[in-house]
Amino acid sequence: MLTSHDVGRRVSVRRLEGDHARDVVGHLLDLSGEQMAVLRKNGTVATFDPADVVAAKVVPAQPVRRAWTVPAVSAAEMQEMCSAGWPARESARLGTWQLRAHAGITGRANSALTVGDPGLAMPEALEAVREWYDERRLPPLLQLPLADPANVAMEELGWRRQHVTIVQVAPVGALLASLPTVDGLTTTVDPTPSPEWRALMHDLDRDDPEKHVQILTGPPVVGFATVLRDGEPVGIGRVSVEGRWAGITSVDVAPTARRQGVGTAVMRSLVGLAAERGAEATYLQVRAANDAALRLYAALGYVTHHPYCYRAPVPAS
Secondary structure, three states, X not given: OOOHHHOOOXXXXXXXXXXXXXXXEEEEEEEOOOOEEEEEOOOOEEEEOHHHEEEEEEOOOOOXXXXXXXXXOOHHHHHHHHHHOOOOOEEEEEOOEEEEEOOOOOOHXXXXXXXXXXXXXXXXXXXXXXXXXXXXXXXXXXXXXOOXXXXXXXXXXXXXXXXXXXXXXXXXXXXXXXXXXXXXXXXXXXXXXXXXXHHHOOOOXXXXXXXXXXXXXXXXOEEEEEEEEOOEEEEEEEEEEEOOEEEEEEEEEOHHHOOOOHHXXXXXXXXXXXXXXXXXXXXXXXXXXXXXXHHHHHHHOOEEEEEEEEEEEOOOO
């Protein structure tokens, strides 16, 4: 059977539903005495009582659909690429760990990417992280793959898991060939976010949008796509290119234009730009709780590379 050490890994679970047994295959997102949660390949999350499970095991990683292939990278390597595509204003190294700070804007840019070896015992390493963020008057926060064994020690030391995010991947060429064109829409691509682009980004930091834009424009190769209908912006997205990989972020569609092919047009523009810049594969990051986005990307052909989580210390009582 599975244990907490298997959280984050791809598993096969057989559970009882009445008199019938059902199999669920996907990434294990949660396992406790009360709940088991598995992210299926179609983007939905199955949640059930562990008491109903009759068999469970770890299984190999999900292949990209059909003959699609992407460069092989580990979860740690992918985390470093994602960090490069979302760079913080300030960073420092603690061994191989990366401490990042950017005025508190977004979790990714204000957390310690704790992959690899910090060069210290875990208690001392976590205390060093806490002190680094205290000096900057920021709450200490960790980010690491959900399957990283360090999660167990961090949990035991009082750093509780927060939300889970899913990293998904798909190849550029095959993805671009499968994305249809949508009539009635035009796209502009700019090196910086235009006023129209900013207006559609629903989570642009309201208190300090310029510092947020510093993150968005930080990578050496980055582009901002705006999809227009009759001259009016209806969708946006951002792509950054790090070598063979392109990161797709900030995809947003105007509420009045949803389910009309705008999201597909945004994706086609971003993947096209990635292809022009020589990228072979794309990655994106989706909250595990965002069922609609996970189903959309699964339909496009994206598969889960790995889930990751954030951890924060329990406040002192």
